[in-house]
Amino acid sequence: MARAVVLKEFGQPLELVDVPTPSAPEGGMVVRPLYAGICGTDLHLREGRLPVPTPITLGHEGLGVVHESRVEGFGAGDTVMWASSVSCGRCEQCARHREPTLCGERKTYGVNRDGAWADFIALQPGTTVVKTDVEPLAAMSLACAGPTMVHALGERRAVRVGERVVVQGAGPVGLAAAVLAQLSGGRVTIVGGPPGRLGLARELGIGEEWVDIGGEVEEADLVIECAGVPDAVAQGISMVRRGGAYLVVGQYTDAGDTVVNPHQIVRRQLSVYGSWAFSGAHLAEYVRLLPALTERFDLARLVTVYGLDEHEKAMADVAAGRVLKAVLAP
Numbered sequence: 307m308a309r310a311v312v313l314k315e316f317g318q319p320l321e322l323v324d325v326p327t328p329s330a331p332e333g334g335m336v337v338r339p340l341y342a343g344i345c346g347t348d349l350h351l352r353e354g355r356l357p358v359p360t361p362i363t364l365g366h367e368g369l370g371v372v373h374e375s376r377v378e379g380f381g382a383g384d385t386v387m388w389a390s391s392v393s394c395g396r397c398e399q400c401a402r403h404r405e406p407t408l409c410g411e412r413k414t415y416g417v418n419r420d421g422a423w424a425d426f427i428a429l430q431p432g433t434t435v436v437k438t439d440v441e442p443l444a445a446m447s448l449a450c451a452g453p454t455m456v457h458a459l460g461e462r463r464a465v466r467v468g469e470r471v472v473v474q475g476a477g478p479v480g481l482a483a484a485v486l487a488q489l490s491g492g493r494v495t496i497v498g499g500p501p502g503r504l505g506l507a508r509e510l511g512i513g514e515e516w517v518d519i520g521g522e523v524e525e526a527d528l529v530i531e532c533a534g535v536p537d538a539v540a541q542g543i544s545m546v547r548r549g550g551a552y553l554v555v556g557q558y559t560d561a562g563d564t565v566v567n568p569h570q571i572v573r574r575q576l577s578v579y580g581s582w583a584f585s586g587a588h589l590a591e592y593v594r595l596l597p598a599l600t601e602r603f604d605l606a607r608l609v610t611v612y613g614l615d616e617h618e619k620a621m622a623d624v625a626a627g628r629v630l631k632a633v634l635a636p
């Protein structure tokens with residue numbers, strides 16, 4: 307038997323239950339998670355804000371050790387990370403537009419397929435799995451924020467060397483944006499809160515300037531929205547220089563409408579981009595970049611570790627913003 311944290315009923319506490327130990331599916335593997343991340347999406351899932359099947363084991367981010375493999379090139383004992391979503395490869399978005407994150411048939415661990423908040427996770431055929439030897443906590447610090455920003459900055463709007471970049475938001479997505487922008491040669495200002503988060507970013511050298519929400523900032527070539535609050539958008543648009551770009555990433559959950567003045571976009575000739583989630587290729591690129599990131603930034607310091615049985619406390623701490631990045635250690 308093995309333990310798993312299961313969502314049985316929306317709006318109710320999750321339950322730590324005993325489940326059968328999975329065996330590796332043909333073309334897949336079973337991994338023993340060392341760490342499984344908690345993110346804002348998990349809070350929304352518990353509240354039933356997304357239509358997902360129940361009961362389901364949560365956990366769409368993880369790093370672990372292969373327990374049983376039926377995939378060539380992987381064996382028991384390998385340390386791996388895996389992409390949370392598997393696209394179908396056949397639909398119009400996948401096959402014609404080459405946009406796997408927009409696939410309507412996507413299967414996502416911890417969302418519509420059992421996830422990593424457990425002693426074992428079965429990874430199905432088609433999952434992108436990548437070996438890593440980077441310090442596990444550092445790798446987990448930006449487990450889904452990192453690949454999300456690899457997609458946004460790698461394919462939607464890149465940072466050019468020397469550009470002035472403003473990042474709105476000091477959560478994991480904002481910090482992922484900042485470190486990748488810095489690695490690309492951007493000069494980064496982080497606008498966000500609470501002050502403790504900005505202080506930690508400053509201590510770790512993430513960003514070069516740190517400003518409270520509502521504070522004055524110089525106009526930027528590129529502003530990256532990682533706040534997740536609709537009202538941040540009008541403010542973000544006002545921070546872009548004439549001819550600059552605005553990249554919206556943080557509005558992952560539909561938090562409603564906001565007021566923007568579209569004349570600003572035309573008059574100041576702005577380029578506005580959106581970026582949705584990430585694919586297996588983006589996770590692989592994140593893992594490839596990890597040594598360069600960890601050499602420059604002490605990312606493990608962003609993470610707080612909880613036992614599997616502390617899942618409710620961990621979720622409460624995430625909800626209250628008491629921790630920057632929470633992970634469960636099964």
Ligand SMILES: [Zn+2]
Pocket residue numbers: 343344345346347366367450451
């Ligand atoms: Zn996540």
Ligand SMILES: [Zn+2]
Pocket residue numbers: 393394395396397398399400401409410411412
């Ligand atoms: Zn598809």
